[in-house]
Amino acid sequence: MDDKLSIRVNVADRYYPLRIDRNDEERIRLAAKLINDKVLQYKQRYTDKDEQDFLSMAALQFVIRLLELETKHDVDPFIDAVRELNEQLDDVISGSSNEVL
Numbered sequence: 001m002d003d004k005l006s007i008r009v010n011v012a013d014r015y016y017p018l019r020i021d022r023n024d025e026e027r028i029r030l031a032a033k034l035i036n037d038k039v040l041q042y043k044q045r046y047t048d049k050d051e052q053d054f055l056s057m058a059a060l061q062f063v064i065r066l067l068e069l070e071t072k073h074d075v076d077p078f079i080d081a082v083r084e085l086n087e088q089l090d091d092v093i094s095g096s097s098n099e100v101l
Contacts, residue, residue, distance in 0.1 A: 012039050012055050038062070 005022045008015045009032045020028055038058040042049070 011035055012051055034062075 003022050004019050005025055006017065006019050007025060007028070008017050009028060010016075011032050012035070018028065035055075035058055038061060039051070039054040042054040042057050046053070
């Protein structure tokens with residue numbers, strides 16, 4: 001059974017045919033809605049620009065937010081701190097076991 005679905009998504013007054021997994025439909029439609037909402041905000045605020053400008057600004061805003069979220073969820077500093085603590089504990093344990101012998 002093919003679990004693919006063919007849909008048409010409207011982004012900035014253009015329709016794009018997509019073939020997607022069924023379980024991705026809601027997320028894709030929500031993404032298109034968020035883009036369209038942001039483009040509409042820019043259209044209402046700046047009347048002297050064209051659609052490409054609005055799409056570019058919306059993309060820039062969403063990617064900035066994505067990068068902010070990725071930075072917040074960066075666990076590398078925590079992993080490094082745990083490794084350092086582990087090495088320190090190993091040193092302490094090794095030093096203690098040598099003293100006992």
